[in-house]
Amino acid sequence: MDNTWPLWEVFIRSKNGLSHKHVGSLHAADEDMAIENARDVYTRRQEGVSIWVVESKHISASNPSKSEELYDPAKNKIYRHPTFYDIPDEVGHM
Amino acid sequence: MNNMNKEDTQKASIDLALWMGDNALILGHRLAELCGHGPILEQDIALTNIALDLVGQARMWLTLAGDLEGKGRTEDDFAYLRSDKEFTNIKLVELPNQDWGYVIARQFIFDAHHLVILEQLCTSSEKAIADIAQKAIKEVQYHLRFSSEWIIRLGDGTEFSRKRMQSAFDKLAPYIKALTLDDPLTILAKEAGIGIDNKDVEEKAWKTFDAILSEATLELESPEYFHKGGKQGLHTEHMGFIIAEMQSVVRAMPNNKW
Amino acid sequence: MIEKDLNQIFQDRIDADDRIEARDWMPEKYRQTLIRQISQHAHSEVVGMLPEANWISRAPSLRRKVALLAKVQDEAGHGLYLYSAAETLGAKRSDLLQQLIDGTAKYSSIFNYPTLTWADIGAIGWLVDGAAIMNQVMLCRTSYGPYARAMVRICKEESFHQRQGYEIMIALSQGSEEQKAMAQDALNRWWWPSLMMFGPNDAESKHTAQSMAWRIKRKTNDELRQAFVDSSISQIEYLGLTAPDKDLKWNEERGHYDFGAIDWDEFWQVVKGHGPCNKERIAARRKAQEEGKWVQEAAMAYAAKRKQRAQDQQTRVA
Numbered sequence: 001m002d003n004t005w006p007l008w009e010v011f012i013r014s015k016n017g018l019s020h021k022h023v024g025s026l027h028a029a030d031e032d033m034a035i036e037n038a039r040d041v042y043t044r045r046q047e048g049v050s051i052w053v054v055e056s057k058h059i060s061a062s063n064p065s066k067s068e069e070l071y072d073p074a075k076n077k078i079y080r081h082p083t084f085y086d087i088p089d090e091v092g093h094m
Numbered sequence: 095m096n097n098m099n100k101e102d103t104q105k106a107s108i109d110l111a112l113w114m115g116d117n118a119l120i121l122g123h124r125l126a127e128l129c130g131h132g133p134i135l136e137q138d139i140a141l142t143n144i145a146l147d148l149v150g151q152a153r154m155w156l157t158l159a160g161d162l163e164g165k166g167r168t169e170d171d172f173a174y175l176r177s178d179k180e181f182t183n184i185k186l187v188e189l190p191n192q193d194w195g196y197v198i199a200r201q202f203i204f205d206a207h208h209l210v211i212l213e214q215l216c217t218s219s220e221k222a223i224a225d226i227a228q229k230a231i232k233e234v235q236y237h238l239r240f241s242s243e244w245i246i247r248l249g250d251g252t253e254f255s256r257k258r259m260q261s262a263f264d265k266l267a268p269y270i271k272a273l274t275l276d277d278p279l280t281i282l283a284k285e286a287g288i289g290i291d292n293k294d295v296e297e298k299a300w301k302t303f304d305a306i307l308s309e310a311t312l313e314l315e316s317p318e319y320f321h322k323g324g325k326q327g328l329h330t331e332h333m334g335f336i337i338a339e340m341q342s343v344v345r346a347m348p349n350n351k352w
Numbered sequence: 353m354i355e356k357d358l359n360q361i362f363q364d365r366i367d368a369d370d371r372i373e374a375r376d377w378m379p380e381k382y383r384q385t386l387i388r389q390i391s392q393h394a395h396s397e398v399v400g401m402l403p404e405a406n407w408i409s410r411a412p413s414l415r416r417k418v419a420l421l422a423k424v425q426d427e428a429g430h431g432l433y434l435y436s437a438a439e440t441l442g443a444k445r446s447d448l449l450q451q452l453i454d455g456t457a458k459y460s461s462i463f464n465y466p467t468l469t470w471a472d473i474g475a476i477g478w479l480v481d482g483a484a485i486m487n488q489v490m491l492c493r494t495s496y497g498p499y500a501r502a503m504v505r506i507c508k509e510e511s512f513h514q515r516q517g518y519e520i521m522i523a524l525s526q527g528s529e530e531q532k533a534m535a536q537d538a539l540n541r542w543w544w545p546s547l548m549m550f551g552p553n554d555a556e557s558k559h560t561a562q563s564m565a566w567r568i569k570r571k572t573n574d575e576l577r578q579a580f581v582d583s584s585i586s587q588i589e590y591l592g593l594t595a596p597d598k599d600l601k602w603n604e605e606r607g608h609y610d611f612g613a614i615d616w617d618e619f620w621q622v623v624k625g626h627g628p629c630n631k632e633r634i635a636a637r638r639k640a641q642e643e644g645k646w647v648q649e650a651a652m653a654y655a656a657k658r659k660q661r662a663q664d665q666q667t668r669v670a
Contacts, residue, residue: 003649004446005134007439024502025436026136027445029247029651030658036240040140041429045509064376119414126408126417129424130401131636133644135432142425146418153414170413194647250657251650258646343412343470350527352412352470352520 007056008034010041012048020052028053098286106283107220108162109182110290112172113325114211114226115155116183119173121204122148123336124191133194140240144201147233154226161222174344178337179327186269188324188333192262195248195255199262202241206302207273209234210295219287242306249310256311263307263314271320273299366567371497374440382566385559386496387441389568391448394434395459399452399633401427403467404476412470419516420473426509433502440498453638461619462545464627471524471531471538477517479539479546482584485510486576487550495567518587525591532592539588540596547611548619550577556616581609 005027011020023042028034034053042048062070078084087094125145132138156169186204191197212234215227248255274292283289300316307314323329344352358377365372372378401424408424411417435445451457462480467473488510491503524535551573554560563569571579581600588595599612621627 003645003652004444005648005652007436024433024505025439026432027134028136029648030655032243033247033651033655036243037136037140040143041136041432044139044143044425044429061375064373123409126421129408129421130405130428131640132428133640133647135398135428135435137644137647138640139425139428139432142421142428146421146425149414149418149421153418156414170415173414174412193643247654248647248650251654252646254646255650255653339409343410347528347530350531352416352523352527 005029005033008038008053009056009059010034010038011052011054012038012042013050014048016049020050023047025056031055098282102282103286103288104162106279106286107223107288108159109279110223110283110288111155111159111162113182114215115152115159115169115172116181117187117204117208118148118155119152120181120183120333120336121187121201122146122152123340124187124189125197125201128191128197137194141197144237144240147230147237151226151230151233154229158222158226170344174341178329178333181329181333181337182325182327183329184269184272184324185321185330185333186266186272186324188330188336189266189269190332193258195258196262196265198241198244198248199259199266201237202245202306203266203270203303204273205234205238205241206299206306207295209238209302210298211290214290214295218289223288238302242302245306245312246310249307249312259310260312263312267314267317268320271316272322272324275322275325277325363565366495366565369567370495371500372495373497381562382568383441385563385566385568386499387438387443389563390434390438390441390499391443391451392458392460394431394438394448395452395457396463397427397431397434399459399637400463400480401431402633402636403463403465403629404473406467407470407473410470411473416520423477423513423516426513429509430506433505434499437496437498437502449637449641453634453641455625455634458623460549461622461627462542462549464622464630464633465541465545466628468541469534469538471521471534472542474517474520474524474535475538475542477513477515478521478587479517479542479584480549481510481513481517483546483549483580485514486580486583490569490571490576493567493570499568521591521593525593535591536593539593543596544614544618547577547581547614550574550580552616552619578608581611585609 006029007025008028008031009025010023012023013020026034026037026041028037031053034055035051038051038053043051074080122145125141125148129138129142129145132141152173153169156172159172160167160169186200189200209231212227212231215223216231218224218227245259249259250256274296276292280289280292284291303314321330344350359379362372362378362382372382404420404424404427408417408420411420435448438448439445448457452459467476485507488503488507492500492507494500494503521535521538524531551557554572554574557573560569560572564572585595585600597612599610601610603610622630625631
């Protein structure tokens with residue numbers, strides 16, 4: 001029987017007000033241990049105030065070979081950006 | 095408090111600071127021996143965190159002992175220039191590491207007491223003691239949580255791990271009582287509102303034992319006979335080696351800065 | 353798409369300095385090269401804990417003791433980050449560790465040298481970590497994203513390691529005659545192995561060309577070695593010590609220090625397992641792993657029980 005602990009992905013909120021960010025992974029037998037291991041491994045220098053862990057196998061990811069069809073269409077929609085619109089300087093900051 | 099001699103309470107405070115410092119130092123030293131040799135990388139890191147906390151606490155306690163004593167002794171003077179018979183730690187913390195289960199059981203026994211001791215010391219009438227206790231207590235809350243979870247995990251894990259844990263507790267049981275033994279100075283410290291109420295510590299620690307060990311399907315009874323002596327400087331045979339090793343560089347080339 | 357096109361697209365991305373991520377298509381050889389290099393790097397961190405850990409119990413002040421303990425612990429963390437990076441490529445940490453204790457995986461040879469005095473701890477932090485940092489700073493820009501990110505994290509943490517070591521060397525070199533001699537002796541023993549850490553000369557290095565093309569490496573062994581020598585000399589002088597190399601001298605024309613020939617026979621001897629401590633290092637790792645088995649097994653058994661109980665509970669409630 002394979003007793004290797006499963007792999008977990010670790011997300012850390014570096015301070016309140018910011019979102020959790022992926023920092024890496026580790027092995028643990030269960031979620032409690034994963035959080036404690038994450039605390040010991042990834043916050044040794046006060047890097048965080050909150051930890052999320054999720055077992056790696058539960059993460060679904062987009063397919064990188066489809067990245068052109070997924071992300072390129074957004075490129076030509078420049079009207080979504082504020083600089084697309086001309087506002088005279090006299091109006092001031094908008 | 096009023097009828098107590100200031101010199102006596104001073105002595106009791108120093109005694110307490112040394113006892114806290116020596117226990118933390120020697121246990122931290124033992125845990126540090128495992129750094130690089132832990133069974134799993136994640137746990138190697140976790141245990142070293144505890145070692146770092148304990149040695150850090152030892153530094154504060156020993157520094158305080160020196161301040162209270164007022165003879166200019168530093169943390170390093172206490173750690174490196176006392177003989178093993180001058181160390182006041184309990185025997186439990188000097189016992190050599192065995193397997194992970196034994197190390198965790200030793201830690202759990204210590205943590206369960208350590209937390210209650212620090213809770214009490216947080217309200218010590220000696221402000222410097224209360225200050226250190228307040229810093230240390232957060233660390234020790236985590237230590238106890240960590241060791242408790244491992245006790246449950248290994249006790250209620252496989253049949254093999256349960257046996258190992260039970261055997262660890264059987265071996266360690268005779269060393270528990272020494273954590274809460276009274277002597278004239280501890281009684282004085284307690285009465286002066288400086289120190290520890292050993293009876294209360296013992297009761298609460300055993301409550302923790304009962305709760306965690308029953309969940310872990312393990313048994314622990316206070317044995318009829320127990321090992322005392324550490325506080326008075328009478329240690330196990332292992333202690334001499336710890337001290338010889340720890341002090342070897344400093345003793346070989348004395349009066350140097352490092 | 354045929355493989356040739358994929359290869360070309362891949363190389364174009366590399367040439368454009370794009371980063372490769374875990375699920376991107378990559379040539380199988382790129383994947384294998386990375387797994388080999390990252391796992392060797394991880395093994396080096398983990399084995400590298402041992403020679404330094406040898407002195408934690410004897411550190412001559414409590415300040416030195418916590419600093420060294422924290423440093424050695426960091427190496428465990430770095431090993432862990434790197435194994436994680438290797439795992440994004442489909443390798444399993446347990447397999448990689450097995451290769452280490454089977455003796456089929458390599459790790460940095462320098463950790464097969466013994467730490468004989470307290471000054472060795474100073475020399476390792478200063479020189480060995482210093483040499484490692486040269487390599488690691490370069491690797492922060494390596495083409496494989498997870499590896500680069502692990503290196504960024506590692507570099508941030510490493511910055512105290514070298515200072516920790518150098519501070520020990522300062523204390524010794526400003527101390528008694530005996531302490532100074534100890535510092536010089538440590539420099540003598542660690543200098544050449546530190547230079548060997550960068551690997552064989554470029555002409556001899558079989559992986560360098562391909563790794564450079566893939567931008568896994570961005571500087572050659574010899575370039576890094578030269579940079580290390582150049583930066584170390586003033587540090588040696590500050591300590592009032594002497595590098596154990598009579599050929600060491602400033603070359604105005606090159607703008608670099610010239611240094612003597614490295615004893616590559618010794619290098620290969622240690623790589624092939626005949627260094628002073630190869631067997632002890634592997635034995636220590638094997639022991640740790642063997643002793644971890646029942647712990648891992650018990651933790652998994654407990655996790656399964658707990659899950660089952662939670663499910664039973666839910667069924668009962670329902």
